Amino acid sequence: MSTLLHGLRCTARKLRSTPIVQRCSTKPIGMRRPFSTTIPMQDHEPEDANLSFARKKTHSHGGRRLEEEMEMMFEEQQHDELADEDDAMNQIENLMGDWDEEFEKLSEPPPERGKKSVVDTFHNYGEPNDEDEPMELDGEANESSDLYDNLSVLAHGELQQHQEIRHYARLAAWDMPMLSKLAKPFEAPTLDMPLRFRYTTYMGEAHPAEKKIVMEFCISDMPGLTQVQKDKLKKLAGVRYNPESDIVKMSCEMYESQAQNKRYLGDRVDELVKEAKDPKETFEDIPLNLKHHHFKTRPKWPKHWTLTPERKAELAAYRQTSVSSDQQKMLDGLLIDGNTTITEAIQQKSASTSAVPEMVMASRGKPGRVVSVKR
Amino acid sequence: MASPACWKCLSRPSPLQMTSQIQLRSATAAFSTTTPVFNVVKKKTAAGKLIQSKAGQAKTLRLKKKAPVKMGKPPAPGERKAMRKRVVLSNTNALAVPGMQDLKKDIVGNLGKEFVGRVLGIEGKTVDALRAAEAFKPHQSWCFFRRPGILIREETIVLGEKIIDAEKEGGLKLVLDGDRVTGKSLMLVSALAMAHVRGWIVLNVPEAQELTNAVTDYAAIEGSKLYSQNTYTASWLTAIAKTNAAILDKLKLTQEHPEVPIPLPADITLTRLCELGARDPEISWPILQALWKEMTANGRPPIIMALDGLQYISQDSLYRTPDFKPIHSHDLAIVDHFLAYLSGEKTFPNGGAAIAATSRSHAPTSKSMELAIRKSQERQFGGRVIERDTWGRERYDDIRAIEAFRNDENLRSIEVFAERDPWEKNYDARSDRALAKIETMKLAGLSRIEARGLMEYWAQSGLLRKQVDEKIVTEKWTLAGNGVVGEIERGALHMRI
Secondary structure (H helix, E strand, O other), X not given: OHHHHHHHHHHHHHHOXXXXXXXXXXXXXXXXXXXXXXXXXXXXXXXXXXXXXXXXXXXXXXXXXXXXXXXXXXXXXXXXXXXXXXXXXXXXXXXXXXXXXXXXXXXXXXOOOOOOOOOOOOOOOOOOOOOOOOOOOOOOOOOOOOHHHOOOHHHHHHHHHHHHHHHHHHHHHHHHHHHHHHOOOOOOOOOOOXXXXXXXXXXXXXXXXXXXXXXXXXXXXXXXXXHHHHHXXXXXXXXXXXXXXXXXXXXXXXXXXXXXXXXXXXXXXXHHHHHHOOOOXXXXXXXXXOOOXXXXXXXXXXXXXOOOHHHHHHHHHHHHHHHHHHHHHHHHOOXXXXXXXXXXXXXXXXXXXXXOOOOOOOOXXXXXXXXXXXX | OOOOOOOOOOOOOOHHHHHHHHHHHHHOOOOOOOOOOOOOOOOOOOOEEEEOOOOOOXXXXXXXXXXXXXXXXXXXXXXXXXXXXXXXXXXXXXXOOOOOOEOOHHHHHOOOHXXXXXXXXXXXXXHHHHHHOOOOOOOOHHHHOOOOEEEOOHHHHHHHHHHHHOOOOEOEEEEEEEOOOOOHHHHHHXXXXXXXXXXXXXXXXXXXXXXXXXXOOOEEOOOOOOXXXXXXXXXXXXXXXXXXXXXXXXXXXXXXXXXXXXXXXXXXXXXXXXXHHHHOXXXXXXXXXXXXXXXXXXXXXXXXXXXXXXXXXXXXXXXXXXXXXXXXXXXXXXXXXXXHHHOOOOOEOOOEEEEEEOOOOOOOOXXXXXXXXXXXXXXXXXXXXXXXXXXXXXXXXXXXXXXXXXXXHHHOOOOOOOOOOOOOOOOOHHHHHHOOOOEEXXXXXXXXXXXXXXXXXXXXXXXXXXXXXXXXXXXXXXXXXXXXXXXXXXXXXXXXX
């Protein structure tokens, strides 16, 4: 389809007789901004008289070859151009009209003669088919014949996706830069702003957590508190207090609006500070409970584990001494070897038990009695 | 069955044909020589009965269960327990180590640096005494060697010095701590051996959990809130008598003992006193009290009391009062007696030592005991906890590591001064009080010299079939987490590839 358009565009360009200067000069883009050649997809509404008229107009061309149609278009164009040459708006309108025509043509049923319009397949399942309607041979289709028959549903999906991408590309190119007007320079919080709030947005989607506000403040930044009062505030905060960062963090999503939740948190802070400043009970005798917080032990590399050249030399010297001490021990006969110990022990044992056994005459019953041996 | 008549022929077979066919049949070889047997009634075998069920149903096999035949004699009651708890102290297949000295009285007093890494043997009398005291445990590796021997570590030297010092009045209150398999129980054995060799009276509780896990009977002592464990006391008295027979045979009763319900003859030996208590559990606890009074009388030798498993007696025991309230282990009479000396509440009049070892494999956590040990270490080291770090001590080889550790704050633990956690609920107040003034000795890995000495002893006993040089010693030492004794044993002694 794109090659067809492309081809069409090229041919149309060639057939134009207006000078190139006029054609290619920059023309002001009006309010309607016809920057895109994409036709916005419309539902088929036969009630729209203009549309059906336009369609009828195009359908009247049905049955002819493409070239003839193009010639016809060109004639119309020329006619139009001759009429309002300087009116760029009209030109563009005409162009748009041409493109509209072309697109509508494409979504027409193809002018096939003597054939049924659609074969019922998987791809056009569920679409209204023209089985019940009588086929018109001269191409004048019914108004109820839909746009979907020329392209499959998947192709329509692709087309829609393309349109969507272009829509967002358009936004990104033309509308997003306008956001720079709304940009505010960052101003760091001052000492009179100890509270820090976090809000959440789900980008327009309705979500139950979008009304949650999280507030945190640093205890040492709270103005007007003595050390004793700050300690009391830590104890009052309980598990909300993080001793490593000295921050109290609390959240609220009890109410329906963010403002209400924020107000609640602000009230709580005020109450906490008021209680902390209360001199009747200073909580000094109660130790701070930090069991809710896990202090991560971050081990540090022991400095003397670093293998510097000095350390390497030290280790080499140590190994050298151990080798030499072993050698010395071996020379002195003090190096103990398990295997040799065992073999020596076995040899000694066998040596002690390998004495020649004494021969004693065998006797029946009484010792010392000699029994004659039969030879 | 094939008909003798030919199917194709309509003619009937003639008798001649029949005979010829019969002859033919007999002339051909039969497929089987077994006579076909039909309609035999199957014998009902003992194994199973094949039940021919009705037509159309599957056959079932119903097996009759045989009663198991009892073969052999079942073990006598107590035999299995004895087998489980037996301790083998000698192996004649092992070689005798030449030049192995024994632990003697004068050596204990003069253990110097030259003894570090040597293995000293234990004399026969001491071995018998310690065996009776159940100081040797079944899972220890005494069974590999010709005779029991103990490795002299630096800590052993320190312990020897402390024992010598404890012979004066007052006594030693020591807790042995350390990681798993670092040699705490064996250090207890060394202490008991050294004490016995010096002529002390030896009392040993081999497993404190036997006292607190409610396996022995218990009874409330009238007039006090303590509970006595009669059967255990009786068996303990037997052990005491056997262990210290040499000493107790020569000592006689010198005092009156009104708390003993039975009349005691005035002139019996202390061994006889123990026997009296051993044979009657009802009076075993009063007898033990009487014995203790006698043993701590004037002019008697010092006493060493050892206990293994301090965590078990630092919390509630598993016993219950009649009201079903848990009984604290300090309310058990024997434990109370031991802790009185360990806490310093009572002192040994003739000198003595109360030594407890912790158990680090499968023992309950006692937060009070941990805190007490830490505080004790801080007291001993002037406020800084010298934790045994992962790269070991290397006392004689590398002093740099220790200095670096002492100087580098990042390497020490975060809480240098151990404080009682105000929010911790699991402290035991009574243990806190009992363990407030203890002295601790924390055991860690061996040094390379000690490891080498031990491995040479193994090689000389014929158990380590390797040349013991620096290379293998360093290898086994490193693999053992920088010299943990139990791991060196696992690597070189037990796992022999």
